[in-house]
Amino acid sequence: MDSPEEPGACLLHFADEASSAGRLAAATDLRPLAIERHRFPDGEIKLRLPVDAAGRLPRRAVLLRSLHQPNEKLVELLLAAETARALGVQSLALVAPYLAYMRQDIAFQPGEAVSQRIVGPFLGRLFDAVVTVDPHLHRIARLDEAIPGRACAVVSGAPLLADWIAAQRDAPLLLGPDAESAQWVAQAAARHVFESAVCSKTRHGDRQVAVTLPDVFLRGRSVVLLD
The missing domain is CATH 3.40.50.2020 (Rossmann fold)
Incomplete structure (x- = not known):
């Protein structure tokens, strides 16, 4: 439980998902905080997380990011999660209404990358919990088989x-x-x-x-x- 002087958990989000973040925040009593995003001419991105006056974030945070068009967003997750940890977040959950790279769970041809076995553990290293909606799970029964060692929740739409x-x-x-x-x-x-x-x-x-x-x-x- 948070101490009286410590702010409650926050909901980190990007500007393009502000509407969804507002609805989620209202339903969960999380404080929505927007992450600033800048793109350099060469395509690199820079993020700035919304810290308090002391340059810190709450100990508990949720990051909302749906992973359609996922390649750049996976880099965003890496930068945001690592920065959040450095700024004081001890418990970090990902809410990804669409969870990318789950469909490729075996190699159909020699030499193919099995993305589920790579991206799943990658997310597990960044986040303590993952929540998603109806993920692509072909040959496994549960999401925690793709993201081992983490709390996983699947919501059906x-x-x-x-x-x-x-x-x-x-x-x-x-x-x-x-x-x-x-x-x-x-x-x-x-x-x-x-x-x-x-x-x-x-x-x-x-x-x-x-x-x-x-x-x-x-x-x-x-x-x-x-x-």
């Missing part, structure tokens, strides 16, 4: 999506594009007893994909694709 769909469509058919989506389709369908089905997918390359529709009646129906 399927129930909220199901509620929204129910408010927009009457008796829709939920359709998943591939086998991986079946887990989320099943969760959403069960919440409102929607009918559901899943397509089969054969991938021939990054942008060459063959999809076979399931044997269900589609004409005139309200179909919601859930992936």
Whole structure:
């Protein structure tokens, strides 16, 4: 527990996620603090963390960063996390609504980098806990298998999506594009007893994909694709 004179935990975020940070802060009583970001002409970035008058941060902090378009953001996480530790943060959690580099969990061809086994431990070295939404977990059952030794929490967006769909469509058919989506389709369908089905997918390359529709009646129906 924080002492009376010590500020509570803060929520560190970047300017492009200020809106999401505001909603998360309101729901958790965390103080939102924006990280300043500067890009040099050669592409390097410089960060400045929002310290107090003594040049410090609270002992507990949460960093919000969704990792779509991830390459540069992973560098941001490295710089921000290491700097936060140097400025007094002892417990640092990452909230990443989208968690990148989880899909490549085996080498499909000789010489391929298995990104999940590299990026997962990398995040584990930076953060004490990781929270994400519906990560790509193909051949492992739990996120802590990808980020070993750290507290990991996975939140599913399927129930909220199901509620929204129910408010927009009457008796829709939920359709998943591939086998991986079946887990989320099943969760959403069960919440409102929607009918559901899943397509089969054969991938021939990054942008060459063959999809076979399931044997269900589609004409005139309200179909919601859930992936």
